[in-house]
Amino acid sequence: MTNYAVILAAGKGTRMKSDLPKVLHKVAGISMLEHVFRSVSAIEPEKTVTVIGHKAELVEQVLADQTEFVCQTEQLGTGHAVMMAEPVLENLTGQTLVIAGDTPLITGESLKNLIDFHINHKNVATILTAEADNPFGYGRIVRNQHGEVIKIVEQKDASDFEQQIKEINTGTYVFDNARLFEALKNINTNNAQGEYYITDVIGIFRENGEKVGAYTLKDFDESLGVNDRVALATAESIMRRRINQQHMINGVSFVNPDATYIDINVEIAPEVQIEANVTLKGQTKIGAETILTNGTYIVDSEIGQRAVITNSMIEESSLADGVTVGPYAHIRPGSSLAKDVHVGNFVEVKASSLGENTKAGHLAYLGNADLGANVNIGAGTITANYDGQNKYKTLIGNNVFVGSNSTIVAPVELGDNSLVGAGSTITKSVPADAIALGRGRQTNMAEYAKRLPHHPQNK
Structure with missing residues (x-):
């Protein structure tokens, strides 16, 4: 019928x-x-x-x-x-x-x-x-x-x-x-x-x-019929328990399922390990054998296999197999991290792509940038992509080494195999295989420290 x-x-x-x-x-x-x-x-x-x-x-x-x-x-x-x-x-x-x-x-x-x-x-x-x-x-x-x-x-x-x-x-x-x-x-x-x-x-x-x-x-x-916020919270709790239980049946490990929030459309492969206080929202997909540690928050993103996300936030981005992120990293919308990329603590990536084996270990900002493979981004490096009105692109080739505390002022391109010395401000493109130094010349003034009040001989 x-x-x-x-x-x-x-x-x-x-x-x-x-x-x-x-x-x-x-x-x-x-x-x-x-x-x-x-x-x-x-x-x-x-x-x-x-x-x-x-x-x-x-x-x-x-x-x-x-x-x-x-x-x-x-x-x-x-x-x-x-x-x-x-x-x-x-x-x-x-x-x-x-x-x-x-x-x-x-x-x-x-x-x-x-x-x-x-x-x-x-x-x-x-x-x-x-x-x-x-x-x-x-x-x-x-x-x-x-x-x-x-x-x-x-x-x-x-x-x-x-x-x-x-x-x-x-x-x-x-x-x-x-x-x-x-x-x-x-x-x-x-x-x-x-x-x-x-x-x-x-x-x-x-x-x-x-x-x-x-x-x-x-x-x-x-x-349960939901007529008020109390019933809504009850429905949320019951639904979350159902969702987590089904993922466990499918081969996902939870440290504390009662403290893990997973939306209904999230897809998780077997052998994933999820610690407490992890939130997975929207159309997120998690690949097999990935580890999500305490405090990780992922929205509308795809994470590959064998990735490790440590207490970090990922939004509307894609991460390939073997990527490691965090702790305390922020991958913002429109970003893609290729195989075996490492984004470390206090690194922010926005609308950028990072090629295979590229690493930004700590304290960096990469915005509106395309990085090739095997790039090293030193601590304190930023791409200055915004002039107050418009945003500009930074292009970084393969095998580039950017020294710590460098500022890359877009629009600019760093050619393959180039090197940027630590502390540089780069405002012009760097040719392939070149070394760029964009910092003031150091001057050592002999004996001048003895004139200062804090010098030991003046105390």
Whole structure:
């Protein structure tokens, strides 16, 4: 049978205390809405309809070209939101998943199990439920003595007896598509919230003698709906634990997984070692046998095999096999480090490329520079690439030796095999195989030190 899906993403999320629509708050690097959409994709829906409302244009940008959109201009409840999908789905044959966009922890596997349960039991509606130790705030699943679902009652409408029920509604459902939209025409706002509840269709189905079932989640954590920053942090913690666990299963070693932050899109090869307080974000990829030490922070970067990154920051850059970085280095966006490059402590590289076996051991700044292979950059060296208005390029050939405390004033080129003497300021290009000295002549004034007050003979 054919599957369809409706994702509810119209709410503002007042309790988030944010101008950003609730479903766009991020968990493990992507929005809650994207997490839900990925899970929904597991059931391979023929049509997916996302109901948008508050700041609709922002929400639409996140899933552009991946789903159809309908707009709920007034947020009058979950039932009203699903009504908005009627022009797209009404009269189609199949089953429709209805899910909230603020439930980022529900897995695709659970949604597939829910659909299978619904079809195998020939239900007109199936509710995804969970067993809660503390069910306060959730809608309760009310069953009869035969275990059949009679209704769902919201917290504000529940009797004292109903409030003791532990089985709760997760807000995710599967319906016979045609019957769903027929039943929605008969619900009303006669409840404590004055809203159209999607849950009211369950009562309509029961009155008609139609079969309503419930599928219970194995993991209660999946049921979490995020309504405030506290729940958002809880979702982040659970998702991070899941992500790290999967990496460990895949052969990655963690010193302290509870103190390691890895976004959901990060790719890590086997035999990587990750120490505590490491953060990997965005579209980062880490090659096999690489070591990431305590405090390393990598964003949208690709690290090759057998690299060692020691307590350093890398952003939007690529590092080849065998590269060593740090401690306390900063590789800024647009940089590429070739095989076996070494960038040491307190070195900053920005929008630059470093050829194979090139080394900048300490206290250097390389900005807007292209360096060849086997280059040595001495301590305290900088490329002066900015004149206050424009940035200029420095080109350094192969096998160049730049002595300590040198300033290379761009635009300038250092030819292959050239040498720059320590303490030089280079403002003109240096030919291949040449030695450049750009410093004032040293003058030694004999006996002059004896004239100074601090000289031992004057004390």
